[in-house]
Amino acid sequence: MGCRFDRHVHGKKVIVVTNTTIAPLYLDKVVEALTKGNPAVSVEYVILPDGEKFKDMDTLMKVFDKAIESRLDRRCTFVALGGGVIGDMCGFAAASFLRGVNFIQIPTTVMAQVDSSVGGKTGINHPLGKNLIGAFYQPQCVLIDTDTLDTLPDRELASGLAEVIKYGLIRDAEFFEWQEKNMEKLIARNPNALAYAIKRSCENKAEVVSLDEKESGLRATLNLGHTFGHAIETGFGYGQWLHGEAVAAGTVMAVDMSYRLGWIDSSIVKRVDDILLRAKLPTAPPETMTVEMFKSVIAVDKKVADGLLRLILLKGPLGNCVFTGEYDRKALDNTLSAFCKS
Amino acid sequence: MGCRFDRHVHGKKVIVVTNTTIAPLYLDKVVEALTKGNPAVSVEYVILPDGEKFKDMDTLMKVFDKAIESRLDRRCTFVALGGGVIGDMCGFAAASFLRGVNFIQIPTTVMAQVDSSVGGKTGINHPLGKNLIGAFYQPQCVLIDTDTLDTLPDRELASGLAEVIKYGLIRDAEFFEWQEKNMEKLIARNPNALAYAIKRSCENKAEVVSLDEKESGLRATLNLGHTFGHAIETGFGYGQWLHGEAVAAGTVMAVDMSYRLGWIDSSIVKRVDDILLRAKLPTAPPETMTVEMFKSVIAVDKKVADGLLRLILLKGPLGNCVFTGEYDRKALDNTLSAFCKS
Numbered sequence: 096m097g098c099r100f101d102r103h104v105h106g107k108k109v110i111v112v113t114n115t116t117i118a119p120l121y122l123d124k125v126v127e128a129l130t131k132g133n134p135a136v137s138v139e140y141v142i143l144p145d146g147e148k149f150k151d152m153d154t155l156m157k158v159f160d161k162a163i164e165s166r167l168d169r170r171c172t173f174v175a176l177g178g179g180v181i182g183d184m185c186g187f188a189a190a191s192f193l194r195g196v197n198f199i200q201i202p203t204t205v206m207a208q209v210d211s212s213v214g215g216k217t218g219i220n221h222p223l224g225k226n227l228i229g230a231f232y233q234p235q236c237v238l239i240d241t242d243t244l245d246t247l248p249d250r251e252l253a254s255g256l257a258e259v260i261k262y263g264l265i266r267d268a269e270f271f272e273w274q275e276k277n278m279e280k281l282i283a284r285n286p287n288a289l290a291y292a293i294k295r296s297c298e299n300k301a302e303v304v305s306l307d308e309k310e311s312g313l314r315a316t317l318n319l320g321h322t323f324g325h326a327i328e329t330g331f332g333y334g335q336w337l338h339g340e341a342v343a344a345g346t347v348m349a350v351d352m353s354y355r356l357g358w359i360d361s362s363i364v365k366r367v368d369d370i371l372l373r374a375k376l377p378t379a380p381p382e383t384m385t386v387e388m389f390k391s392v393i394a395v396d397k398k399v400a401d402g403l404l405r406l407i408l409l410k411g412p413l414g415n416c417v418f419t420g421e422y423d424r425k426a427l428d429n430t431l432s433a434f435c436k437s
Numbered sequence: 438m439g440c441r442f443d444r445h446v447h448g449k450k451v452i453v454v455t456n457t458t459i460a461p462l463y464l465d466k467v468v469e470a471l472t473k474g475n476p477a478v479s480v481e482y483v484i485l486p487d488g489e490k491f492k493d494m495d496t497l498m499k500v501f502d503k504a505i506e507s508r509l510d511r512r513c514t515f516v517a518l519g520g521g522v523i524g525d526m527c528g529f530a531a532a533s534f535l536r537g538v539n540f541i542q543i544p545t546t547v548m549a550q551v552d553s554s555v556g557g558k559t560g561i562n563h564p565l566g567k568n569l570i571g572a573f574y575q576p577q578c579v580l581i582d583t584d585t586l587d588t589l590p591d592r593e594l595a596s597g598l599a600e601v602i603k604y605g606l607i608r609d610a611e612f613f614e615w616q617e618k619n620m621e622k623l624i625a626r627n628p629n630a631l632a633y634a635i636k637r638s639c640e641n642k643a644e645v646v647s648l649d650e651k652e653s654g655l656r657a658t659l660n661l662g663h664t665f666g667h668a669i670e671t672g673f674g675y676g677q678w679l680h681g682e683a684v685a686a687g688t689v690m691a692v693d694m695s696y697r698l699g700w701i702d703s704s705i706v707k708r709v710d711d712i713l714l715r716a717k718l719p720t721a722p723p724e725t726m727t728v729e730m731f732k733s734v735i736a737v738d739k740k741v742a743d744g745l746l747r748l749i750l751l752k753g754p755l756g757n758c759v760f761t762g763e764y765d766r767k768a769l770d771n772t773l774s775a776f777c778k779s
Contacts (some may be wrong), residue, residue, distance in 0.1 A: 106742070152494060152498060163566065163569060163737060166736055166741070168742055169740075187533075191529075191572060192570065193571075194559075194739075195651070221501060221502075221505055223505045226536075227534070228533050229533060230532065230533060231536050395505060397511055398511075400511060400512050402510075
């Protein structure tokens with residue numbers, strides 16, 4: 096956090112939104128960086144409980160309460176310091192407070208650095224589904240300091256790699272092949288390998304988002320494995336599995352379905368399984384998930400249009416995918432049956 | 438409601454958001470208009486309690502609950518059927534549901550027809566202040582049927598006229614003079630007079646908003662009297678006075694302050710008082726309001742920038758105003774003292 100923020104902070108008041116895990120590690124450093132060379136800036140903060148299960152309206156209201164008590168005005172800046180949950184909630188708070196104020200992302204997990212902090216998707220969960228309430232709201236800047244990953248738990252590191260692997264599968268075969276060569280380095284937190292993987296992921300995401308910010312089509316491809324993954328997170332209760340773990344299992348299911356449809360050959364199925372295992376990620380949903388649990392959750396997925404569930408599926412050589420509602424329903428049923436005991 | 442909506446409804450699912458007062462009067466007609474010539478459309482509805490005091494997060498969540506239970510998807514349309522409270526809440530729900538869906542306004546009060554339904558400001562109140570949480574979100578269309586005003590209570594009619602008078606004061610002297618000639622017709626609900634006043638008001642608002650959607654300056658002038666008015670609404674408890682009643686008293690205070698600053702001559706003060714009285718609107722805040730109540734609420738007003746309260750004040754001949762933080766603080770103090778017993 097040796098950098099300076101004065102280029103990005105417009106008004107004199109800043110609120111840092113963080114959580115109980117990150118605050119003791121980095122809050123002081125961020126406050127120092129925000130005020131260095133900028134002594135007129137006053138910094139407030141709100142420390143939220145840590146975890147996906149707090150990504151809800153009640154916790155969001157705590158951010159508004161603090162912002163209003165601190166008399167923040169339209170020229171203030173909201174800073175998200177934390178992982179994807181903090182970034183999504185702080186971003187939605189920034190989008191909604193006084194109908195929109197400045198917003199800076201400082202992501203501290205691989206997941207947030209390679210995916211959620213880039214592209215402006217913000218929001219909270221509803222008891223019936225993830226991210227159902229939110230806004231498209233772009234941050235003023237995203238500041239990534241890979242040193243923050245030193246304190247990241249192993250499971251969190253692996254979770255973020257699920258999204259790194261995704262970029263390779265949907266649009267960047269060369270990147271996937273690089274990962275196949277370097278997965279052990281990533282798991283061992285080799286700084287150069289991590290920096291390259293994060294940079295390449297951000298480039299992929301930024302390209303897709305700049306072509307389709309509001310997700311009319313192309314951007315949806317970033318959700319490979321996420322429909323099944325969201326069902327796992329919802330059905331299993333938020334916070335049991337990490338987002339990337341659910342996405343990993345969901346990716347295996349999407350790949351399985353793509354293969355059943357005859358759209359990819361078996362070598363891709365095997366390579367996906369292999370790389371996820373090497374990244375220490377699950378390759379099947381929790382045993383307690385039933386076909387019914389999947390079906391009830393995917394019915395309310397945001398990618399349903401006029402009742403038809405569109406999915407991201409692989410099609411063709413490695414690095415190619417489609418976003419479509421035109422597939423044989425039997426393949427979906429067969430995939431669900433194959434991965435569920437009942 | 439003889440019109441057809443099929444041009445404006447994109448998907449197959451519509452949710453009408455209305456309240457307990459409007460539903461028995463117009464819900465059936467709107468559902469009929471939505472489905473006529475469009476039999477594939479299914480219409481859900483949610484009927485909220487009526488009143489500004491329900492413009493809160495809990496009530497908003499009822500809209501999300503219904504939308505999610507009804508499995509609405511991104512191609513659905515939210516229809517606001519009611520006054521400003523319904524329009525603001527439904528608009529914010531549409532802005533936030535699945536990060537934004539189609540939105541249609543059917544305003545049923547003068548206030549909503551001349552002001553809140555046009556321009557895309559949406560939001561809810563926080564216990565510490567009005568409209569502190571929301572979004573800029575433009576409706577697909579605004580459908581105004583002046584027949585809906587037949588059932589509007591007299592106080593509500595007068596409340597809307599406060600905003601009509603505002604357009605004259607801030608930018609349209611000719612319109613103000615027309616109102617001086619026609620106020621009794623408006624109060625008597627003469628259809629032609631009402632239609633003209635609504636049309637001219639919408640034109641004024643649309644011009645201002647098209648020049649400054651996000652309120653970087655010009656748009657703020659639409660808030661003449663609103664800073665004092667919001668203080669009255671907040672200090673007095675939402676729902677005691679109608680919005681336009683509070684704005685009317687706030688306008689008198691802003692005009693008083695403009696006169697104390699020497700920015701307008703006394704004839705304008707008198708004409709504002711006269712026309713508000715003829716519109717059956719209050720010309721002073723409730724007697725229970727104290728200087729301290731005003732000060733504590735205006736400190737969190739959205740127009741505060743870096744601690745400085747900017748106000749909309751009249752300056753020059755009729756039809757001219759400024760939005761500024763550069764004024765003698767004594768004039769503000771003197772105005773507050775003049776209108777408060779303590």
